Amino acid sequence: MIRLDNVHKAFGSKRVLQGLTLDVARGESCVIIGGSGTGKSVCLKCVLGLVTPDSGSITVDGQDVQSGDRDAFLARFGMLFQGGALFDSLPVWQNVAFRLQRGPQKRPKAQAREIAIEKLRRVGLKPDVADLFPSELSGGMQKRVGLARAIAAEPEIIFFDEPTTGLDPIMSGVINDLIREIVTEMGATALTITHDMRSVRAIADKVAMLHEGVIRWHGPVAQIDTADDPYLRQFVNGDAEGPIAAVR
Incomplete structure (x- = not known):
């Protein structure tokens, strides 16, 4: 490959x-x-x-x-960055769905949010995390969000x-x-x-x-x-x- x-x-x-x-x-x-x-x-x-x-x-x-x-x-490609590299100004779900809302893979907002919440669940985070900002998360939670973003677009x-x-x-x-x-x-x-x-x-x-x-x-x-x-x-x-x- x-x-x-x-x-x-x-x-x-x-x-x-x-x-x-x-x-x-x-x-x-x-x-x-x-x-x-x-x-x-x-x-x-x-x-x-x-x-x-x-x-x-x-x-x-x-x-x-x-x-x-x-x-x-x-x-x-998907990428999990060393420092998380989350966007401070965006809530968690928009970080996860960042690629899904741009370019040729662009999805409607509601669908992108649904996929983001599904990927957050996959990495062990509850749906109520979706509307928090990265600064409100622990280092381990930020890393999980980064992993959810890496796999969001399959x-x-x-x-x-x-x-x-x-x-x-x-x-x-x-x-x-x-x-x-x-x-x-x-x-x-x-x-x-x-x-x-x-x-x-x-x-x-x-x-x-x-x-x-x-x-x-x-x-x-x-x-x-x-x-x-x-x-x-x-x-x-x-x-x-x-x-x-x-x-x-």
Whole structure:
């Protein structure tokens, strides 16, 4: 469903992606792990066509991400942002229905609200939350609203950017379980970037370790504890000593 082939991207003298190659199968949940500044977010932006690679190719379902109808292309995606990225001036239901009230998927207001409330229920929020504003919600509730918005238009592909950042361990577990359940129910292809190994174990089918702009290791989540790659071992175990520290 998603294919990156030998992708390079630099910003001035800063070489971020240095030959990244990765395949994500249709219906698969792939999690990209790696330290800060290794290019995880740039990778997502390249797939969305928001950043143009210097070289290499990226296709989604066989289509080059830089070609064709941009609106139709982006309509295939849902996104859960790291900081929630909710609109402070809009009530919760309008945040969830934001895409449904714009562009080619525009729905009547009443229908958009109904869908929003249904998606809020799906992420464990009661209908009376719909008319509140984001500032009236806890961090965990805001994250759930962001998840409801990500799935509101029934996307084929969902991106999750550090989905548990800022949440306590219990709420992180709740969000991880919701992501896994929803992705499975929808049959969506999911691509997640995270530092949280609990999230990795909860939501991944496959794991890709990104370091210095390339995929160091890629395989089933069940193999991350037995793989012999020293970079992967150091990251998974959270060791201070190892090859990652040595190159900093």
